[in-house]
Amino acid sequence: MSINTYEYDEVKELSRLFKLLAEPNRLNILCNLGMECRPVSDIISATGLSQTNVSFHLRTLREAGLVRPERRGSFVYYCLPDVKLLSLLEQTKEWIKLRREA
Amino acid sequence: MSINTYEYDEVKELSRLFKLLAEPNRLNILCNLGMECRPVSDIISATGLSQTNVSFHLRTLREAGLVRPERRGSFVYYCLPDVKLLSLLEQTKEWIKLRREA
DNA sequence: CACACATATGAGTATTAACACATATGAATA
DNA sequence: TATTCATATGTGTTAATACTCATATGTGTG
Numbered sequence A, B: 001m002s003i004n005t006y007e008y009d010e011v012k013e014l015s016r017l018f019k020l021l022a023e024p025n026r027l028n029i030l031c032n033l034g035m036e037c038r039p040v041s042d043i044i045s046a047t048g049l050s051q052t053n054v055s056f057h058l059r060t061l062r063e064a065g066l067v068r069p070e071r072r073g074s075f076v077y078y079c080l081p082d083v084k085l086l087s088l089l090e091q092t093k094e095w096i097k098l099r100r101e102a
Numbered sequence C: 001c002a003c004a005c006a007t008a009t010g011a012g013t014a015t016t017a018a019c020a021c022a023t024a025t026g027a028a029t030a
Numbered sequence D: 001t002a003t004t005c006a007t008a009t010g011t012g013t014t015a016a017t018a019c020t021c022a023t024a025t026g027t028g029t030g
Helices: A008-021 A024-033 A040-047 A053-061 A083-102 B008-021 B024-033 B038-047 B051-063 B083-100
Strands: A067-073 A076-079 B068-070 B073-077
Touching: A008 A024, A008 B008, A008 B024, A008 B083, A024 A040, A024 A053, A024 A076, A024 A083, A024 B008, A040 A076, A053 A067, A053 A076, A067 B008, A083 B008, A083 B083, B024 B038, B024 B051, B024 B068, B024 B083, B038 B073, B051 B068
Parallel strands: none
Antiparallel strands: A067 A076, B068 B073
């Protein structure tokens, strides 16, 4: 007897995504990338994080397919491959804001 | 010089929410609650988790305002106070599915 | 090829959080 | 009030992961 309308595997996959988004520095990198491609050096100066740390988070995001690297000369540019994710983040932010006011 | 269109505080708040959703058992509890109010005992049997563990996760969700407890006799029913969250979860699941197929 | 710059990786450390166990609280009923 | 059922909480352990330091890889240029 179960109240499940969700497959547990689906839930696990969903939670895997949320875990990626749950680290503030990593999420900050994602949010600030927006739909523009930026070299790592830009991300470093924008976030104020160490080079190593940015690289560390970019690897995680890259391996999950949430950002895509693109080499241009000696620089590596990173971009979001999908607008939809940003829109989901935006909606969630809106929800938080409404909830706070309520 | 920053590429930020997001306030960092906003990002941190967003990440706090994602952290709550990132634990698979906790997310499972949330998803399966749906918009119905259910006693803890139901959640325990539906998830197969220990009583202590369910209580532990419910506390986290409760303190974050993601679920609301309601005592009815010796039972405590839990409900989601807001449909919008479920809809966000649903959209995110859809996004994952589309992405997997692409 | 040597050197400088941009980025990535491996190892070690420290913090966090999920979970179990034991126990406490609270409600109902005898 | 004693007992039982439903749920909550405190403490300790363990596993995961964010971060740093040192170093490696890769690319362009003299």
